[in-house]
Amino acid sequence: MSESDESTTGSPYAPQTPSETAAMLSAVGADDVESLFDVPESVAFDGEFGIESRSERETRREAARLLKRNDDLTEFLGRGHYAHYVPAVVDDLSSRSEFLTSYTQYQPEVAQGFLQALFEFQSMLVELTGLDVANCSMYDDATALGEAATLSQRIRSISGDRVLVPERLRDGKRAVLENYADGPGLSIESYPMADGQVDIDALAESADEDVAMVYAETPTVRGVVAERLGDVGEVADDSDALFCLGSDPVALALLERPADVGADVVVGDAASLGTGTAFGFGLGMFVTREEFLRQVPGRLVGASEDAAGRRAYTLTLQTREQHIRKERATSNICTNQAWVALRTAIHAAWLGPQGLVDLAEDCVTRPRDLAARLDEVVGVQAPIHDGHHFREFVAHTDQPARAIVEDLAARGFAVHAVGEHLIQVCATEVTAESEEAFIEAVAEVAG
Amino acid sequence: MSESDESTTGSPYAPQTPSETAAMLSAVGADDVESLFDVPESVAFDGEFGIESRSERETRREAARLLKRNDDLTEFLGRGHYAHYVPAVVDDLSSRSEFLTSYTQYQPEVAQGFLQALFEFQSMLVELTGLDVANCSMYDDATALGEAATLSQRIRSISGDRVLVPERLRDGKRAVLENYADGPGLSIESYPMADGQVDIDALAESADEDVAMVYAETPTVRGVVAERLGDVGEVADDSDALFCLGSDPVALALLERPADVGADVVVGDAASLGTGTAFGFGLGMFVTREEFLRQVPGRLVGASEDAAGRRAYTLTLQTREQHIRKERATSNICTNQAWVALRTAIHAAWLGPQGLVDLAEDCVTRPRDLAARLDEVVGVQAPIHDGHHFREFVAHTDQPARAIVEDLAARGFAVHAVGEHLIQVCATEVTAESEEAFIEAVAEVAG
Amino acid sequence: RYEPLLSEKADREVEIEDSPLPDELTRDSLSLPDPAEPELARHYTRLSQMNYGVENGPFPLGSCTMKYNPSFTETVAARDDAAVHPDRPESTIQGTLALCHRLQDYLGRIGGMDAVTLQPPAGAAGEFTGIQIAKAYHRHNDDERSEVVIPDSAHGTNFATAAMAGYEVVELPSDDDGRVDVDALSAAVGEETAALMLTNPNTLGLFERDIEEIADIVHDAGGLLYYDGANLNALLGRARPGDMGFDVMHYNVHKTFATPHGGGGPGAGPVGVTEELAKFLPDPHVREVSSGYEHYTPEHSIGKVHGYYGNWPVLVKAFAYIARLGDDGLADASAKAVLNANYLAEQISYDVPFGPFHHEFVASAAPQDAADAAKRMLDHGVHPPTTKWPEIVDEALMTEPTEAESKRSLDQLAAAFDAVAEEDDATLASAPERPAAKRIDQVVAAREPRLSWQALGE
């Protein structure tokens, strides 16, 4: 094919040549291809979508033409979607076509590579959480949280239909949870927070036997490291409810282990390792205790052995899944985010435990230092919460937050507006070299 | 390793851990690694190059910082280095580490893939030229031309030390040829050209028995399609000299076959397929007649069979090469451009014969049409030569060419200055969408 | 070929000390693999060599549409300017929104739908979105319903989705032709019917010729028609769900539009709806306004089905594929997909009931065990079809070659089918011999689940 394919009709990705087409038509006894379409005249379509065909070069140019309309901003943005430096080797290895173009591992004998990579991914999450069972991916943190809520309905020891969530929760995450809650008829209720932390007393007061799940996060959506998670776990325990903890694989390299604070399920988004900024593209992690194994949603890779007695890996406990259990499945999930999990595993392995811990510590000191610098800027008080922060923090601005966001955008920077006079700032190593200029810009617009 | 490796010493690409280092030192009976260096004190170096270590992220940032100083110009440039659209699949396939990180195929049993790809590359050049033997790469067109000149000295039927080259020849190419000619004591002499074509009469007049090689090009450095190559071949033949033809794989898809005009050797740069613009990075092609096989420089891949009787490929006739023949080798070339040849072969196969011919025809019509448009611009006469052009042409400008080049650069375009009032313009599909703006810019600066 | 676990190659335990957090907020240690980059590269390179993808050979999994994934779409998705944070001000991501809007428009044209959301991150998520829209529609009409009707040959996700959304599933038996039994449908639908979920052509590759009657029956009962887009590659340019009477549909971009399956994901499952249902679409939706493009909340939006805007990089690849092929290319893809399926069905010696086929067919391996036959196909260097499903065909080999196979490749595939068809049960039961792993014990895996290297213990 060629650039000059602009004039060619047909798909460049369909190898049949005209003579082959003729031979094949003859073999099936058809006069032409159209006669193979068993479509009644009354619903037939004339094929004219009105979509122009383009050469590969022109298509790339067209995509570039569209995407170049995006402004070139330095993003101090987080709130669930984070930019960490992704090493080039992640792209290289994950892009190998044997991984990228393969299917779900229904024939494990020719899918040992991907299965082992997913088994390793699951193992990394087990280490990070201290829990027993990680599935090999959900779509994102929000859908993983939704699945956790529905999990609570499948557990015999749990009764009730109340799901308690923090009042500070990303809107999008809560909205997804509401949809997952709709089928089983769960009610999603907020509990209050105090200075960025769970208000334990208020939570305890609200909890009763009708609570199916208590959800908390660390770090919170505002970047605060939670300090009384054990107490949250106890409240959940006292209500015979599931304790679901939202976190992040980088944070988990440093923070206390979810297992040690009584978490029953850990959800969160793991795409911050391996993917970087991609308009919200995520990787839901879902890790839980062994006792809930048969109720876990999503795919699980297990070790087994082959006929030669060697260790081998396979998808297992598939009777939980929709393609076998149909309407009694633990979830409707089929296509998941396996390849994103592969990337996360590669990135985590590239960092190694020390690298992960170093990165996590940088996520503590960097926002701390940046907040301190911004606090010196006239018109800014940062951070507004007392606790330790991870990657991000909220600052109060004398000017309206919307105006700050706009003025900063005009100067090439993006931050969140999270209240009338509250902005949220996220800082990682990828913005390291821009911090000085950012502080200057804030000083220009905040006064 | 991690971003935070900034503080780490050592190579991230050397897996030895400290405990392994200790165990290995113990195994070899050394106290420390430094004691393994058998370097006399008097020439020892303290290790301080003064080169800073950086994280991967910082290194990429530093490279970006440097390279961003390049202006973003649309290049209407050619003269031996051409931009054609390289399909993404070329990058994908050639970047597979089995290809990219492999070595010269001294162990053919584990290098069948690359050997076959090079065998296919050689075969494509055989089809394009009509000659019998293509080697599997030289550095670029200039060094391939130098090798052709030295080949003439190894052929018994050829005497003499004069190498005749066109007066219009890229300076760089001629300069390389002069260096190759220096050892064997060849003298490089120019023959005149008339209206962009070889001046056959003048060439014939100059030719005598002392001529070892006659070199001509099609298209010429000015983009003119040569019209009397058969006559050039006859002049060479009459002088018992080698006829070496410089060309290009895209042009050869359309132009008369070198074999049919009597060419003994075809050289040129094939990187225009598969590589695109890369600051002169090239791929020398070297194709010749079977009779000169034992005198060919560079590597040759041949078909053979393995112990199971199956077709297999191997480097062959290695006794021509430096690692065996030492000072009696046909060339000193060792590392060549094998991977670039792989890319060229993939690109050529992607285009297919029709795609290649379409591309070649576009290389004829596009500069023709652009020249006609520029000829309408006040202050420009284009093209200055009467013949057919391939990709590029020379135009006369009333304004000094240097000023035109500068003024166009300020407007975001690059062209060559090739004379006081001559510019050269190259147009391919990659600049298609910029032609209108280019013509406008020329109109602004040429008047 | 065997590759040790990363943890077996290079494990390292790190103590957490002197961290910037107080001790009570930190863990004590972290134990994870610590390979240097050369070891890491070799590990994953070797793993890749133990994996079969579309570029390794034919991959005729029925209903999965494992077509070739064009390289250049990866290049487009990897553009720096495609990597924006979802919370940026809209005015600064006009490029991203413009591309979304364009893709919405493309998909609408292809499916005959009036509005399309890109948010659902997979086909099943698309189904959930569609069923939640149907639910919202009925609620909006103060007409809550309790049942979703699904043919027995439908994808498992349909059943699971309906249940997840809180509906009772009414399973509809196929007729003798392998299609929807219209009488049974009439009997099944009623005022509790929220929707019928249908794939067309169905999983046997058969076009539901009675689709207009089916639509009328459901619509007359006040239900909606949901189109499962898994098999859309069969119809591009020949028929559109919207024209057949479907009210809601999802598109599997990783099937129809050649975005890579990635070993099980990510995909994307955009959902198209009729104009009447557009007000229920997920929040937010992209529209064009005088100043450019903007996100807005549809009037009666069902809310969100993904934390942000779905699987963006996958959507970019789908956009690139559609923009490359255009009308002609898309129609040609379906033409060749259908001819390939018909040709392959004709070549093999296994019985292939039903027909005429579109993009896939279901052969019967009986009296062989279809799963065993599939394992034996691995020894012929090709990937086998989907097995033992749909159950409507005994020992089913559900086969979808896609348009990406050449005649040469189909002939090789047919030869593999035929070679396996000749073999005895003992041979099949001991297959495969050729891949790195021999037959893997599923029972052991499920009986004693070991789901992490920590669980391998000894």
Added chain:
Amino acid sequence: RYEPLLSEKADREVEIEDSPLPDELTRDSLSLPDPAEPELARHYTRLSQMNYGVENGPFPLGSCTMKYNPSFTETVAARDDAAVHPDRPESTIQGTLALCHRLQDYLGRIGGMDAVTLQPPAGAAGEFTGIQIAKAYHRHNDDERSEVVIPDSAHGTNFATAAMAGYEVVELPSDDDGRVDVDALSAAVGEETAALMLTNPNTLGLFERDIEEIADIVHDAGGLLYYDGANLNALLGRARPGDMGFDVMHYNVHKTFATPHGGGGPGAGPVGVTEELAKFLPDPHVREVSSGYEHYTPEHSIGKVHGYYGNWPVLVKAFAYIARLGDDGLADASAKAVLNANYLAEQISYDVPFGPFHHEFVASAAPQDAADAAKRMLDHGVHPPTTKWPEIVDEALMTEPTEAESKRSLDQLAAAFDAVAEEDDATLASAPERPAAKRIDQVVAAREPRLSWQALGE
């Protein structure tokens, strides 16, 4: 595993008709493979699977320095702003020139050289450049000389280069320690000696301890000292050719600085010289001036050795590697390369004469045939060492593990050596068994050369 030729899979002949050129200027037809992209992708994917690279396992080819090639350097070289045409106005390519200048500076520091040209596109081209510089130097002094002295253990390119430049080669026998015989050197040099070409450490991995005396002998005779940089990975941070008295050297960036070998190339062979020789460097050279960077022609330049500026993308990768590692990383690379070689030499049962080694050692397979032993190593899944060279060791296995191997990997390599060392000649002669291709017949290939698919005929 066998993959047909592209021409066997999808050949097509196209007639040239109605072209925009007159018939007499065009060919009649063109016959080439015409695979669709899916077939193309599978073809080259399969070919790649029949090829062994550094990411497949250890690659201990002596003197070839097959170290791991960091992925990120490819990313840097692939930057859009790195892709400029060589004929652009200098003012518009300040980034490219700045990077060149930086790399020149880095290499100068690493080699202890005053000026470095990046133009030579490979090591052998670097040698040619260096020898032409030596020739220019002597000519400039009206002191044309006719001989180049080269030790018998030197790389073949040294001999070929000297001959190519028109010099007589004077071959210098090694002494009993495998090093330069200083007395023989004294006898060999004289007023016809243009240069001595030397590798240090030499191809046996031995440091030429008498290097200062050697330098004096050559310099006293009016000759120059040329350093072949193939083995520079042995010395990073411990010794510099410039400090040892060398006047000219080349760097093999594809060896020392981890740019990939690409199946035989491209590499790059920058050449460093002392200040005295800088005026002879190739045209053009990059220098910093007040306005930025510019190309200039050295006063007595030898002219050009490449049509433009050399193998630019390769140079970018070398730059990225050096900038990543810096002083510490480079020194560490050499330290681990040397320890790895010493450790491996210690582990294997084959005799390893000479020593102490730096980055490589030469084992003797005798009484086995080294080439046969190497073939047998392929059955152990590793790449064998360079064989039968240098000839100074009987049945040489020239082994350079590089720093990129872990201890685990070296132990596996040692196990492969030792397993092969135990085997009989018949087993070795029939090796390999495991790779896709069995032992390939070299005699047939050379006796009846078939160098294209056209030549396969029948």
